[in-house]
Amino acid sequence: MKKTILVFGLLILAILLLFQLSKYTLTTGDVSTEIVVSVIALTFFIIGIYINKKSLHKKTPDSVEIDKNKIKELEITAREYEVLQHISAGLSNKEIGDTLFLSESTIKTHVSNLLVKLNAKRRTQAVQIAKSLNII
Amino acid sequence: MKKTILVFGLLILAILLLFQLSKYTLTTGDVSTEIVVSVIALTFFIIGIYINKKSLHKKTPDSVEIDKNKIKELEITAREYEVLQHISAGLSNKEIGDTLFLSESTIKTHVSNLLVKLNAKRRTQAVQIAKSLNII
DNA sequence: ACCGCTTTGGTACTTTAGTATGACCCAATA
DNA sequence: TATTGGGTCATACTAAAGTACCAAAGCGGT
Numbered sequence: 001m002k003k004t005i006l007v008f009g010l011l012i013l014a015i016l017l018l019f020q021l022s023k024y025t026l027t028t029g030d031v032s033t034e035i036v037v038s039v040i041a042l043t044f045f046i047i048g049i050y051i052n053k054k055s056l057h058k059k060t061p062d063s064v065e066i067d068k069n070k071i072k073e074l075e076i077t078a079r080e081y082e083v084l085q086h087i088s089a090g091l092s093n094k095e096i097g098d099t100l101f102l103s104e105s106t107i108k109t110h111v112s113n114l115l116v117k118l119n120a121k122r123r124t125q126a127v128q129i130a131k132s133l134n135i136i
Numbered sequence: 137m138k139k140t141i142l143v144f145g146l147l148i149l150a151i152l153l154l155f156q157l158s159k160y161t162l163t164t165g166d167v168s169t170e171i172v173v174s175v176i177a178l179t180f181f182i183i184g185i186y187i188n189k190k191s192l193h194k195k196t197p198d199s200v201e202i203d204k205n206k207i208k209e210l211e212i213t214a215r216e217y218e219v220l221q222h223i224s225a226g227l228s229n230k231e232i233g234d235t236l237f238l239s240e241s242t243i244k245t246h247v248s249n250l251l252v253k254l255n256a257k258r259r260t261q262a263v264q265i266a267k268s269l270n271i272i
Numbered sequence: 273a274c275c276g277c278t279t280t281g282g283t284a285c286t287t288t289a290g291t292a293t294g295a296c297c298c299a300a301t302a
Numbered sequence: 303t304a305t306t307g308g309g310t311c312a313t314a315c316t317a318a319a320g321t322a323c324c325a326a327a328g329c330g331g332t
Contacts, residue, residue: 018177019173040177048181090263102310103312108289115290214278228319238280239280245280246279246280
């Protein structure tokens with residue numbers, strides 16, 4: 001908000017400065033009208049681009065943040081979350097076990113717990129739900 | 137590209153028109169300098185915003201477009217694609233069959249074909265690959 | 273009418289996935 | 303010290319998923 005005020009303040013200042021400048025140069029005839037007009041045009045063209053860029057940047061936080069609170073809320077443990085990530089990567093229980101140096105049985109336990117906590121019937125559904133909850 | 141040319145053509149036209157207008161009004165003294173300057177400023181401010189918005193839209197396809205060419209390239213048929221969407225929604229073969237009014241056997245066939253075409257070993261991996269290819 | 277391709281569906285089989293249950297270890301803690 | 307929670311692993315089971323192969327029906331194009 002403070003930023004916006006600052007920007008618009010500078011904008012008004014720029015207008016006033018240009019008023020004075022144009023009045024002075026045009027009445028004295030030092031500089032041709034074309035140049036004055038061009039300077040004014042260019043200035044506001046750039047200001048327009050700048051303002052627009054700022055406002056657009058605020059509107060698009062396109063990379064979605066992970067909701068860590070939601071993870072805690074669902075009581076998903078660190079290990080389980082780790083397994084969840086590997087599931088969403090498309091790995092099998094065996095493969096997950098190999099990468100984490102655990103037996104397939106352990107992975108199955110974690111997966112089962114995850115399905116309950118995420119209220120899913122299948123691992124595919126778990127991934128879908130996890131994504132909709134922004135925890136993945 | 138044609139659009140860009142059109143836009144810049146109109147921009148140049150606007151500048152020239154403003155040159156003439158400012159020359160006329162300022163020399164005859166019909167209108168005050170402030171108004172002329174304001175009009176010029178506002179015009180280019182708006183043009184700046186417009187141009188910037190266009191260029192940014194091209195740069196940020198943040199809602200990722202579905203690559204239909206890729207789908208054709210992989211020779212994924214309409215039915216198979218339909219099944220793929222349901223898989224990513226986390227449905228089982230049985231459930232997909234029910235929603236599409238097909239037997240589970242048929243879904244299995246489609247899934248098997250999909251796995252080959254997507255070069256995946258599991259349905260979870262298929263979803264992952266499909267997403268990375270922007271076909272889902 | 274025939275061809276090529278998709279769609280559909282089936283059988284029989286193997287492989288993963290998932291459930292249920294129990295056990296052991298370990299660290300934090302009441 | 304006894305309890306609690308997380309992590310690990312196993313067995314035994316059921317349920318899905320996936321493979322391989324086949325076959326019939328439908329449909330647009332030549």
